[in-house]
Amino acid sequence: MKPTSIWQRLRSRFAREPARTDDGGAHSDQAAQSLRALLDDPQIPTAVRSGLAADFARLESMLGKLERGELHIAVFGRVSVGKSALANALLGEDAFTVGVLHGTTREAGQRRWQEVAGGGVHLIDTPGIDELDGEARERLAYDVAGVSDLVVFVVDGDMTQRERDALATLARTERPLLLALNKADRYGEDERERLLERLRERAAGLVRTDDVVAIAAQPAAQKRVRVAADGSEQAExxxxxxDLAALRTRLLAVLEREGRTLAALNASLFAGRVADQVGARIAEARRELAATVIRQYCVAKALAVALNPIPVADLLAAGALDAALVMHLGRVYGLPLTKTEAGTLIAVITAQLAALMGAIWGVHLVASALKGLSAGVSTVVTAGAQGALAWYATELVGRAAERYLVAGKSWGELGPKRVVADIVASLDRDSILREAREEILRRLRTRTA
Incomplete structure (x- = not known):
């Protein structure tokens, strides 16, 4: 599905009901509730909020915008195509700087559009999108588009490839687009119509045909001969x-039909993207915490097994640590497990591991027996080998339990056998055993030093 399909469906619905004005009050209320719920969600960790501080600040801004019933229209285009002149002409005052030098507009500016003040419509002038003063200003322009409800893209002739690319980028922000051919007074009627047709072809799939219009925001002065009372002539x-009639008609039509609904949908789409980012950040934080927890239990279990002098009894202690690990992971993922649930989960995982790796557990039992019959260095070496196997087993149990919890306490369609087999295949056993053995021997030597 194309990114603009939501907007296209929305606008098609309104197009089928031409007499209907925007009834987006309910949509605005729903969107505002969604934004407030996300902003006030107590389950979002402080670290995640801090990492997404700019996005949450924007959510606050958009919530205020919805509550005030405001709509934002952004004016985009290359440097010096007449964006500021257009905004000023719509406002009926010189609110934005107009100049012939590149980069006259250095930052986004916003003013209330007085003509439809009852609707709270605001115009936003933006820096030129091509020759910006660094990447920061370019990001600023696209950020403004991201929080605008409608975008007017201004050109002053046939589109360049850079303009076409920029228009495509703006279309991906899922905003309705109007394409305005400014300085149309420079062209004759036939030439202007050919140029409009060319623009419609270049913008096909990005801008509706009816939304490509010709304007003259600041027409060139015309020469006129004035005849004085004495009959003399003077040129002036x-x-x-x-001349903004076509654009003004399209803007007001869209605002009247779709205004508050556009603002509500814009806010909802942005809130959805932020929610996805929040979810991704939380998932990443949980993965990192889970990895730390699993490693801690790997070390604890390996040392418990390596230091226990009683053959086979160390395996019982290892089982208790596995249960504690699984319950700890349940708390990390917000899905607490009872002791019974943890025991059942471990039984399922270990059964699959035993079927896959019976030889390893056989070596584990042999090492357990040898440890009680050895002394001195041989005991340390044997304990290190057995502890390394315990470490590896804990890693497998932890990863399998984590996969189960991430899926919402479910093995999914694959079932536990396939999930456990995939985890075994994904882990580098030799490197884990080597790391575990080195860490265990280091700790054992430290204890005996």
Whole structure:
């Protein structure tokens, strides 16, 4: 499904009901509730909130925008195509800087559109998208598009490839787009129509045909001959009013039909993206914490097995640590396990491991027996080998339990046999055993030193 399909379905629905005005109050209320729920969610860790501070600040801003009934229209385009002139012409005042030098607009500016002030519509002028003063300003322009409800993309001739790419990027932000051919007064009627047709072809799939219009935000002054009372003639330049009728008609039509719904959908889409990021951050934090927990239990179990002088009895202690590990992982993933549940889960995992790795557990039992009959260095070496196997077994149990918890206490369609087999195949047994043996021997030597 294309990213713009949501907007296309929305606008098609309104197009089938031309007499209907926007009834987005319910949508705005729903969107506001979703934003507030995300902002106030007590389950989001402080570290995740801090890492996404800018996004949460934007959520606060969008919530205020919804509650105030505001709509934001961003004006985009290359440097000096007349973006600020267009915004000023719509406002009816010189609110934004207009100049012939590249980069006149250095940061996004916002003003209330007085003509439809009752609707709380705001215009946002942005820096040029091509020759920006560094990547920061370019990011600023796209960030503004991300929180705008509608975007007017301004060109002053046939689109360049850079403009076409920028238009495609803006289309991926899932905002309705209007394409305005500015400085149309420079062209004759036939040339202007051919150029509009060319723009519609270049923007196909990105902008609706009806939303490609010609305007003149700051028309060139026209020469006029004035005849004085004495019959003498004098040439003068007469300023011309902006010609924005086509764009104004399209803007007001969209705002009247879809205004509050556009704002609500925009806010909901952004909240959804933030929620996905929150979920990803929480999942990553849980994975990192789970890895730390599993390693801690690997060390504890390996040492418990290596230091226990009674043959086979160390395996019983290892089982208790496995149960504690599984219950600890349940708390990490917010899915607490009872002792009975933990015992059942371990039984399932170990049964699958025994079927897959019976030879390893046989060596484990032999090492357990040898340890009680050995002394001195041989005991340390044997204990190190047995502890390394215990470490590896704990790693497998922990990873299998983690997979079960991530799936919501379920083995999924694959079942425990396939899940455990996949985990065994994914772990490098030799490197784990080598690391475990080195760590165990280091700790044993430290204890005997």
């Amino acid at each position: 330049l007469v300023e011309q009013p902006p």
